[in-house]
Amino acid sequence: MDGSELREVLKLLLLPPASPMLVAAAGVLLSLRLRRVGAAIAAAGLVAAWLTATWGLADAMFNALEAGQRPLDAAALRAAMQGPDAPQAVVVLAAGARRDGVFAPRRERLVAASLERAVAAARVARQAGLPILVHGFPDVGMDASTPALMRRVMEDDLGATVRWVDTSGGTGHAGVAHAIARTLAADGVRSVIASTHAHNMPRLRPALEAAGLVVLPAPHTFRGADTSGLRRWLPSGEGAEANAYAFYEWLGLQSYRLPGRALQGPTAPR
Numbered sequence: 001m002d003g004s005e006l007r008e009v010l011k012l013l014l015l016p017p018a019s020p021m022l023v024a025a026a027g028v029l030l031s032l033r034l035r036r037v038g039a040a041i042a043a044a045g046l047v048a049a050w051l052t053a054t055w056g057l058a059d060a061m062f063n064a065l066e067a068g069q070r071p072l073d074a075a076a077l078r079a080a081m082q083g084p085d086a087p088q089a090v091v092v093l094a095a096g097a098r099r100d101g102v103f104a105p106r107r108e109r110l111v112a113a114s115l116e117r118a119v120a121a122a123r124v125a126r127q128a129g130l131p132i133l134v135h136g137f138p139d140v141g142m143d144a145s146t147p148a149l150m151r152r153v154m155e156d157d158l159g160a161t162v163r164w165v166d167t168s169g170g171t172g173h174a175g176v177a178h179a180i181a182r183t184l185a186a187d188g189v190r191s192v193i194a195s196t197h198a199h200n201m202p203r204l205r206p207a208l209e210a211a212g213l214v215v216l217p218a219p220h221t222f223r224g225a226d227t228s229g230l231r232r233w234l235p236s237g238e239g240a241e242a243n244a245y246a247f248y249e250w251l252g253l254q255s256y257r258l259p260g261r262a263l264q265g266p267t268a269p270r
Contacts, residue, residue: 052243053236057243059232062225071219086191088192089130089192090133091132092133092196094114094134095117097110097146118150120195123158131162132160132164136150148165150162172252173204190213191216192213195218196219197221
């Protein structure tokens with residue numbers, strides 16, 4: 001198992017639904033020696049497993065991550081393009097791909113999150129008349145890189161211009177942001193439009209700014225809502241997936257506080 005695979009495994013274990021299941025399992029094992037303590041921990045794990053599969057919790061987390069953000073409208077874009085730090089490129093991060101089927105020929109496709117990012121980045125790039133930088137890495141077990149697939153979709157299907165496909169490295173958003181800044185600096189680009197999901201923007205924007213870029217945020221696909229009624233607190237597959245995304249972004253924000261991972265500069269999260 002190489003480093004990228006280990007990182008993916010650890011990520012899956014830290015996120016729901018695996019993390020509350022691990023807590024419940026630990027409680028069951030502990031109950032063999034400490035019955036009451038173990039039972040309490042197992043019960044807490046079961047409650048957490050239920051909650052992290054509901055839209056009630058997912059909505060609360062998305063609303064917190066997306067607070068204060070607005071989509072980039074045409075008027076704001078025009079004003080930015082006429083300003084002193086007019087954007088020179090659009091930056092978008094790949095979000096993954098999957099291999100279709102088990103029979104030859106094997107063919108990869110972008111996951112829904114990558115498609116959403118590709119469409120949104122192509123739209124704002126066309127409106128601004130700017131080239132696009134796609135950053136990402138080949139997925140574990142994949143034959144082609146996700147950024148290359150995104151480039152193909154944006155150029156062939158969406159009519160956008162992708163100038164850079166950056167797979168130069170970087171761990172986490174902080175490392176990725178510095179890799180992006182180095183790639184763009186070679187062409188004299190220091191001001192960008194960051195196009196990403198609204199719940200990802202609190203992590204991406206400060207990382208890019210700490211890397212020395214001037215950033216105009218273009219958040220899209222706002223997922224926070226206010227699901228009403230009893231179904232708000234009933235578990236579902238969609239609710240579990242939504243919570244996994246929300247917890248992933250929250251954990252990513254907390255990682256900025258770790259030694260060696262903290263962002264430098266006045267834009268770092270507090």
